[in-house]
Amino acid sequence: MPAWAAALCGLTAGAVALGVAAAAAGLVDPAAFPVAAVGNTLVDISPGPLKDWAIRTFGSYDKAVVVAGVSVLLALGAAGIGRLTRRRGLPYGVAGLAAFGALGLAAVLTRPGASAVHALPTLLGVLAGGLALALLDRRAVTAVAATPDTPDREGERRAEFDRRALLGGVAGGVVLAGISGVAGALAGGLRTVDAARSTLALPRAVRPATPLPRGADLRIPGLSPFVTPNADFYRVDTAFVVPRVDPRDWTLRVHGMVDRPVEISFTDLLRRPLVEADVTLTCVSNEVGGPYVGNARWLGVRMADVLREARPHAGADMLLSTSADGWTCGTPLEIVLDGRDALFAVGMNGEPLPTEHGFPVRQVVPGLYGYVSATKWVVDVKVTRFDRDTAYWTSRGWAAEGPIKTQSRIDVPAAGASVPAGRTTIAGVAWAQHRGVAGVEVRVDRGEWRAARLAVTPGPDTWRQWSIEADLPAGGHAIAVRATDGAGRTQPAETAPPVPDGASGYHVIQITAT
Ligand SMILES: Nc1nc2c(c(=O)[nH]1)N[C@H]1C(S)=C(S)[C@@H](COP(=O)(O)O)O[C@H]1N2
Ligand SMILES: [Mo]
Numbered sequence: 128m129p130a131w132a133a134a135l136c137g138l139t140a141g142a143v144a145l146g147v148a149a150a151a152a153g154l155v156d157p158a159a160f161p162v163a164a165v166g167n168t169l170v171d172i173s174p175g176p177l178k179d180w181a182i183r184t185f186g187s188y189d190k191a192v193v194v195a196g197v198s199v200l201l202a203l204g205a206a207g208i209g210r211l212t213r214r215r216g217l218p219y220g221v222a223g224l225a226a227f228g229a230l231g232l233a234a235v236l237t238r239p240g241a242s243a244v245h246a247l248p249t250l251l252g253v254l255a256g257g258l259a260l261a262l263l264d265r266r267a268v269t270a271v272a273a274t275p276d277t278p279d280r281e282g283e284r285r286a287e288f289d290r291r292a293l294l295g296g297v298a299g300g301v302v303l304a305g306i307s308g309v310a311g312a313l314a315g316g317l318r319t320v321d322a323a324r325s326t327l328a329l330p331r332a333v334r335p336a337t338p339l340p341r342g343a344d345l346r347i348p349g350l351s352p353f354v355t356p357n358a359d360f361y362r363v364d365t366a367f368v369v370p371r372v373d374p375r376d377w378t379l380r381v382h383g384m385v386d387r388p389v390e391i392s393f394t395d396l397l398r399r400p401l402v403e404a405d406v407t408l409t410c411v412s413n414e415v416g417g418p419y420v421g422n423a424r425w426l427g428v429r430m431a432d433v434l435r436e437a438r439p440h441a442g443a444d445m446l447l448s449t450s451a452d453g454w455t456c457g458t459p460l461e462i463v464l465d466g467r468d469a470l471f472a473v474g475m476n477g478e479p480l481p482t483e484h485g486f487p488v489r490q491v492v493p494g495l496y497g498y499v500s501a502t503k504w505v506v507d508v509k510v511t512r513f514d515r516d517t518a519y520w521t522s523r524g525w526a527a528e529g530p531i532k533t534q535s536r537i538d539v540p541a542a543g544a545s546v547p548a549g550r551t552t553i554a555g556v557a558w559a560q561h562r563g564v565a566g567v568e569v570r571v572d573r574g575e576w577r578a579a580r581l582a583v584t585p586g587p588d589t590w591r592q593w594s595i596e597a598d599l600p601a602g603g604h605a606i607a608v609r610a611t612d613g614a615g616r617t618q619p620a621e622t623a624p625p626v627p628d629g630a631s632g633y634h635v636i637q638i639t640a641t
Contacts, residue, residue, distance in 0.1 A: 128213055128267055128288045135293070136263040137209020137220070139300035141201060144224065144256025146304030146311075148231075151248035153314030157368045158238060158452070159245040160311070161231025161252065162201070166193050167367035167452075168234045175523035179626060182363070182412050190367055201227075212264055220264075221257045228253035239453030259300050267293040320371040324486055327374065327479045329397070332426055336403035342583040345592045349539040350554045353582070353592060354405075355421035357481050363410045363419060363497060364483075365519070370451045370504045374487040379433075379471065383447075383509035386438035393487055396471065399428045404468035404493070407558050407590045409531050411496035411520075412625045416536050416634040420558065422589050425491045426474030430463050433471065439510045447516045448490060449507040456502045457518035458492060459528060460510065467493050467561055468588065471505065493588035494561030496529035496629060526628035533559035533618040535567055535593075535610035535634060542636035548601040551640070553579075554594035555608060563587030563613035569595045570607045579608075587613055599640040607635040 145162065152160035158167075170178070170193065181189040204227060212220030231249045235241060268288055344353040374393040382388040403426050410419035434446075439460060446458045463469040469492040473480060480486040485503025492500035498520045509516070513527055521527045535557035540546050557564045563584070568576040582592035597606075611617040622632030 128293075130210060132267060132288065132290070132293055133210045133213035134206035135209065135297055136212065136260060136267060137205045137207065138202060139263060139297045139304075140209070140220075140224070140256045140260035141205025142304035143259040143300050144228075144252040145201075146307035147255035148248040148252030149311030150307035150314070151251045151311070153311030155244050155247055157315035157371065158240070159235055159248045160368070161228075161235055161249045162194075162197055163368045164234035164238050165231060166190070166197055167238060167365075169193060169197070170365050170367055175520075175525070175626075178523070179412060183414070193367070208260070212260060217261055217264060220260050224253050224256045224260065240451060259303075263293065263296045263300065266296040315371075320373050320482070320486070323374050324479050324482065327487075329426060329474045329479060330401055332403040333400040334402040336405055336424055337585065339405075340583040340585055343585065343592070345554065345582050345594055347539055347552060347554045347592075347594060349541065350592060350594070351538055351556050351590075353422060353589075354476060355423060357423070357476050357478065357484070360421040360423065360475075360481075360484065361410065361419045362483050363412065364503060365454055366452050366504075369483050371482065372451045372487055372504050372506070377487050377506065379488065379506060379508065381433060381437045381508045381510070383511050384440040384443040385510050386440070387436065389433060389437045391433070396428055396473065396488065399432065401426055401473070402429060402468065402470070403474075404470060404491075404588065405585045406468065406470075406491050406493045406588045407560055408491070408497055408501055409534075409558060409560070411498050411525065411529055411629045413534075413630065414625060415534065415622070415630045415632045416542070416636070417630075420534075420536075420556075420590065423476050425468075425470055425472040427470030427472035427488075427491065430469040430471055430490065430492075431466075434460075434463065434508075434510070437510065443510045443512060445511050445513045445516065447509040447511050447518060448502040448505050449509075450485075450502050451504040451506050454502070455518045456490070456499060457513065457516065457521060457527060458490070458495065458500050459513075462495065463492060469493070469500075494531055496531055498525060499527075499529040524627060529628055531558065531560045532629045532631055533557075533562070533564075533610050533612045533616065534630075535564075535608045535618065537606060537608050537634055537636050539594075540636075540638050543638065545639045545641050546599065548599055548640040551597050551599050552594055553597055553606060554592065555634075556590045556592055557608070557610035558590035559610060559612035559618075560588050564591040564610050565613050565615065566611040566617075567591075567593040568609055568611075569597070571597050571599070572604055576609070599638075601640050603637060603639050605635055605637055607633045609633050 208223035377393045379391045407422040413419035472491045489503040537555040539554040567579040579593040579595040584591045
């Protein structure tokens, strides 16, 4: 059998193994798909700087890149298994499959929330892959009886490579893998959680947010809208597969340094008084001028109400929250209790939280970067101390506390754009959550800093739009922006990278007037 045919047998067997595993994972739990578990584990164990680089370079596609890498490795492995089977015999090929299976199993079973049934997809996959390998290997070589022109000894039969039979077998395997893979994805995706989300009717807030003041949105083409639609809201997390948490199974445990541990079901949570708040979220890994910032109207229960019921001990200074997929976050207790709208949020812009933004419940704390405040799919809050516990990103080189730095961004014109010479509108957003934005200034080339017109804001916890007119002679121009917060502090000119506590420096763009 030629080498390519042996490799093809291995690839097909690998595809069947993954297809069957995907189908089973669709029924058990998408997180039990071994490739997803390996990807998740890789994300978790890869060093911080590598992860930062990936987020910077690939943005929201960082996981797609990991998937592509893992797929290439798997394909190479499967082809190798096919050739091993040919050269050394079926037991070696099966052993190779089992080795991949063992890796997958190790990853699946060490994921948070894993149970014994989570092993099933991997085991079934290896079994199906082994069977496929054996069948293909047999099909590819047909026993042919000796004929006069193949003068073997009387009655002896020869094995001969049968290309047709092999390709038929491969086609069958690919179809099987495709159908089971799609079935798995459908079963997983359409399962109960999505149904539960789409049928969920959120109660009204006892303290609704006031309607957005007129003039909060300057409605300038190209300027970020004041409210970021859910579909456009940036997404940053370590979750390789979006955790699907069934609200009927969800509970929130508040424990640790408290007098009375609290455990709440989703129904209990919705029975509590809900409030609404407009809050802008920002990611600490956002570069100056970057896209990881968005504003939404959140509906939720005040974290302070739940915490006060638990009665935190005097020495406690940190909330260590954990998500359904094991991510952790450390938030200063004092900030959550100081009266700001820190929420266990269930609604985002008038609908239940989108799955990728934390359904059914996430934290939202105005003024803190997401990595120290905004736990999605939150299930556990431990009241503790910063000197006793360390959260996910803190153990990877990021600061333990992450107040949001005052920042401003030019949206219009776009960086690098050409505009007609003459009067031009420059516009953007600025944020200094919980301190508020009191001023924005713009400088063209080496000119004076000039105050921009500020849009109205509902409060200090959201970003604020701004705009200014400038008269631009033909030629290249550098436009810079800087904001001043409600305490009168102007953002510093000194540049700092996102690590360890957020980027600083002015956003400057180059444009051409023609
Ligand atoms: N469970 C979980 N929650 C998480 C994260 C995560 O990786 N896992 N990332 C945090 C970070 S770094 C940010 S900036 C915000 C982003 O929230 P969004 O994806 O809804 O915009 O979520 C936070 N909550
Ligand atoms: Mo973040």
